[in-house]
Amino acid sequence: MEISGIDVKDLVEKYGTPLYVYDFQRMKDNAERLKTAFKSDTISVDIYYAMKANCHPAIVKLFWENGFGTDCVSPGELEVALKVGVNPENILYTGNYESLKDLSAAFKARVIINLDDIASLDRLLKVGKPERISYRINPGKGRGKYKEITTGGNKAKFGVPHEKSIVAYENALKAGIRRFGAHVMTGSGVLDEDHFPRMLNNFLDILGNIRHKLGITFEFIDMGGGFGIPYFEDGEALDIHIVGREVLRVFKKKVKELDLGNPTLAIEPGRYLVGDAGYLVSRVLGIKESYRKFAGVDAGFNTLIRPALYNAQHPIVIPGKENVEKKISINICGQICENTDIFAIDRMLPPLEEGDLIVFTQAGAYGSVMSMPYNLRLRPAEIAVINGKDVEITRRETMSDYFNRINL
Ligand SMILES: Cc1ncc(COP(=O)(O)O)c(C=O)c1O
Known part of the structure; x- marks a missing residue:
């Protein structure tokens, strides 16, 4: 072998x-395939490597050098991303039950902060007020290969329940924040192409409601990662070109229909890349x-x-x-x-x-x-x-x- x-x-x-043992050429090939699948003349797409999948600095650097930002979940991951030279503007920080210390590290590094809860904003404001804020929203539905890696739905510990998302953005508005993003991540290891456009469609409806009630628009809409790879007796690999094509189609259509602004589409793959x-x-x-x-x-x-x-x-x-x-x-x-x-x-x-x-x-x-x-x-x-x-x-x-x- x-x-x-x-x-x-x-x-x-x-x-x-x-x-x-890691095959770096394979990682580069995966990156190229993903970039091609999500290439669009009309929508700007940002890909963040979810370094939780493998946070080795050499690997984070490889994806940065191949045009990807970095998705971090902790001050430690953030430190690695900064150390290998990732530009703070290309770093997304999505914590979970973020401490003041966590939020302070992300705020000081001037990276994009994606909050896990309504209460997270109160803690963040004790540290400082960013110009732009995003929330991780739990759309009430999840899908992952195993229940343990299903990160959306009524059993998941992550994100703001979508019913409370209006209050979350309203609080940010009251605090004087005027620039917004939105994030969703419903699960990992999904091998069904249809899941991704369907999940995005549902998420955009949630954002449409926020837009309608509060009048805000979104600078970026992040649909998370979750693109699966086959392991043992799983059947076919995901056709990432179908996923990209359908996601872009839904995004273009719904952003216009719901008047969500001119957002960038963001994705955060981990497993698919490494x-x-x-x-x-x-x-x-x-x-x-x-x-x-x-x-x-x-x-x-x-x-x-x-x-x-x-x-x-x-x-x-x-x-x-x-x-x-x-x-x-x-x-x-x-x-x-x-x-x-x-x-x-x-x-x-x-x-x-x-x-x-x-x-x-x-x-x-x-x-x-x-x-x-x-x-x-x-x-x-x-x-x-x-x-x-x-x-x-x-x-x-x-x-x-x-x-x-x-x-x-
Ligand atoms: C917020 C967030 N982004 C990205 C990922 C990466 O997921 P995957 O490795 O399935 O692409 C995860 C994994 O759970 C996540 O929680």
Whole structure:
């Protein structure tokens, strides 16, 4: 198995396992495809890379250099975006239950602030008054691949319920703010093309009501991210060109009909840009014939938590056995002392042996960023393949890193 022209076995020999490997060319290709899909002669479109998906500075920089702004959720993410040189005007800050400290960091950095609640404005005004404000609005409906990543609807903790959105903008008007944006993000990992224009259509109706009641217009309308990628047995990839075409059509039509001003359309993809460009490489440590058959590997939910968190399933490749028949049904687990540390249940794979490499693909989004040193199994190195060369962009965590934070 090769990743962007480099043999996985060579990478393992050099850097060990477990190991995250990223194909930077794939990220650039994803960026180009998305740009083309959302290209319009009449609507101005801003794309913000949702760095929560993978906040490595080299990756944030890659998307900035390819024409994307950055979507941040915390002062830490904001600091990374600024450090790699993203222009504050191209940074969107969308917090959740934002503290005064969070709001102060965003205000001082002069980035675009998108508030999570009506009360967030009161807190922000204690810090300062921006010229322009946006709210994340919960349209009362959500859609995500798993319930855990469905961020709209009546069970979601995010955003201002749409019934209260008029009060939210009214409060901003009363505070003397005259420039507005609006934001929605209803869920992640969606593979249905129709969802996006439908969700936008519904959101624009909500904004039309605000426009009608308060007389305000919007400088930007952000429909969030959520563009899915297929993982394991998910069917077809999303046709992003259909999504772009239909979203632009709905946007153009409804903005005019509802007299919403001359807004920019913003999108904030994370997973779509980095998900399929990442690989987690691990090694089989032991095969156990228990009540069920297990292969234990040196990665675990400490390295890639999506399977334990959402029961998400990643495709698996066994380098060197790509063409061997998948005739064994086996459970793949990690070394963590939790019974939820399972990557795959009853997966059909070629016969496995101790020492085999196991590669989890589609691991570039919400992978390494969610890793943790639980059980004091430390975080892996991250390797980028750039122009056919491997570059260690994060070294493997060591016990010295751990002890550095500890007062004995
Ligand atoms: C506000 C916001 N924007 C963007 C994203 C990125 O979503 P995705 O990775 O599905 O594109 C998320 C993810 O939950 C989000 O909450």
